Amino acid sequence: MAAKSAKTQKRAPRRKKGQLFCYTKDLMAALGVTRRSVYNYVQLRLLPAPILYSNGKTGVRARWSVVALDHAEFIVEQREIGYTLGEITAMIAARWGTHDKVPVPPPASKSQPAPSGNSSPSQGPSAESG
Numbered sequence: 001m002a003a004k005s006a007k008t009q010k011r012a013p014r015r016k017k018g019q020l021f022c023y024t025k026d027l028m029a030a031l032g033v034t035r036r037s038v039y040n041y042v043q044l045r046l047l048p049a050p051i052l053y054s055n056g057k058t059g060v061r062a063r064w065s066v067v068a069l070d071h072a073e074f075i076v077e078q079r080e081i082g083y084t085l086g087e088i089t090a091m092i093a094a095r096w097g098t099h100d101k102v103p104v105p106p107p108a109s110k111s112q113p114a115p116s117g118n119s120s121p122s123q124g125p126s127a128e129s130g
Helices: 024-031 035-043 069-081 084-094
Strands: 021-023 051-054 060-065
Touching: 021 024, 024 035, 024 060, 024 069, 060 069, 069 084
Parallel strands: none
Antiparallel strands: 021 060, 051 060
């Protein structure tokens, strides 16, 4: 009997014909990562944002479009080649676009430091009456 290899390669979940969505568990299996990493990939704009829904009994669940499985397969392939997540993000944006990704927050503007003292910025030294 042949010995099994110590490290078996995980296979991506098979899509059923006509399947419209998948769940977080499916993406975790396809990527070989934890739930936290899946949601981190969403924040990094590697995966499309999930659709949150509730069935009224078990709480809120995340449902993903099947395109997310395509993204997962692409991410795994590119990681095996040696690309970083930042490079893969740019490739995904070029290939699938960014319409289904989490919006990028606007850059934080640097506010000017408030003047020291007890007066508010609208009140200068000339505003005090004496």
